[in-house]
Amino acid sequence: MSKAVTPRKCSECGKRRMPAKRSNGKASTKCKECFGGQFWLSEFGRWFAEAAKRQSPASMPIDENDIEGIHALWKERKEATGFTKGDGQLKPAYEYHISHRDPAKGDGFQGRFTTANLIIATAKANKMAYNDEPIDHGFRVYTDKKPFGTAAKVREWCGGQYDLTGIVRDLGLKKYVSKKKSNADINPDFLPQGKPPQTMLEQQLRRFKGGSTDPWRHTISNANDSFTSALVYGIGLGSGELDESYEGTKERREEDF
Numbered sequence: 001m002s003k004a005v006t007p008r009k010c011s012e013c014g015k016r017r018m019p020a021k022r023s024n025g026k027a028s029t030k031c032k033e034c035f036g037g038q039f040w041l042s043e044f045g046r047w048f049a050e051a052a053k054r055q056s057p058a059s060m061p062i063d064e065n066d067i068e069g070i071h072a073l074w075k076e077r078k079e080a081t082g083f084t085k086g087d088g089q090l091k092p093a094y095e096y097h098i099s100h101r102d103p104a105k106g107d108g109f110q111g112r113f114t115t116a117n118l119i120i121a122t123a124k125a126n127k128m129a130y131n132d133e134p135i136d137h138g139f140r141v142y143t144d145k146k147p148f149g150t151a152a153k154v155r156e157w158c159g160g161q162y163d164l165t166g167i168v169r170d171l172g173l174k175k176y177v178s179k180k181k182s183n184a185d186i187n188p189d190f191l192p193q194g195k196p197p198q199t200m201l202e203q204q205l206r207r208f209k210g211g212s213t214d215p216w217r218h219t220i221s222n223a224n225d226s227f228t229s230a231l232v233y234g235i236g237l238g239s240g241e242l243d244e245s246y247e248g249t250k251e252r253r254e255e256d257f
């Protein structure tokens with residue numbers, strides 16, 4: 001363990017506070033709140049703080065790489081949602097959630113907020129599978145640590161844990177500005193069309209070793225049911241571990257909408 005860290009003057013806000021920790025284990029010159037500032041102002045950071053409220057310090061992402069993996073999924077979901085136009089309004093074409101395989105709030109455990117425990121599923125399947133937990137996917141943390149409960153608590157804890165500034169730099173995260181476009185001017189042909197659930201399911205299963213819809217090919221009639229099965233019972237016939245050779249997310253990372 002490193003030596004005890006004491007409160008000191010923050011180089012950003014000037015307040016006397018506990019310094020944030022850098023990825024090399026050394027203390028930052030900034031306090032926890034200032035250190036991750038840019039991260040929390042980004043669209044992803046705002047989502048992340050909300051999404052992690054049901055977790056506790058025991059069930060958070062393993063490290064910075066893990067958070068970047070979650071970001072890749074977050075981006076993939078955004079693109080898969082796409083746009084459609086109805087009644088002159090732009091609407092999401094599909095509704096997807098980033099779902100836990102082992103649920104965040106299980107019976108005596110918390111499903112870890114980690115790339116391999118997350119899968120993009122239809123919102124409907126996520127609701128159908130909600131907290132159903134007959135199979136252990138391998139991401140259960142048995143703990144009595146209380147969930148953060150608020151985004152502010154998530155932010156404070158993360159500031160002392162991860163190199164958020166490094167993540168901002170790696171991912172090129174920008175401050176989120178709400179784009180209030182006039183819908184009438186937008187031609188949806190120029191916007192992402194989204195990804196139908198069946199395609200999304202096959203791509204998501206390919207993220208995992210042995211993950212495939214092949215074993216079910218004859219029985220799949222509807223993507224929501226298949227997504228629910230994948231969430232509750234696991235990934236095809238495989239081990240369910242992440243397949244490091246999966247390239248889908250990397251390819252997409254280079255495109256920019």
Ligand SMILES: [Zn+2]
Nearest residue numbers: 010013031034
């Ligand atoms: Zn500060």
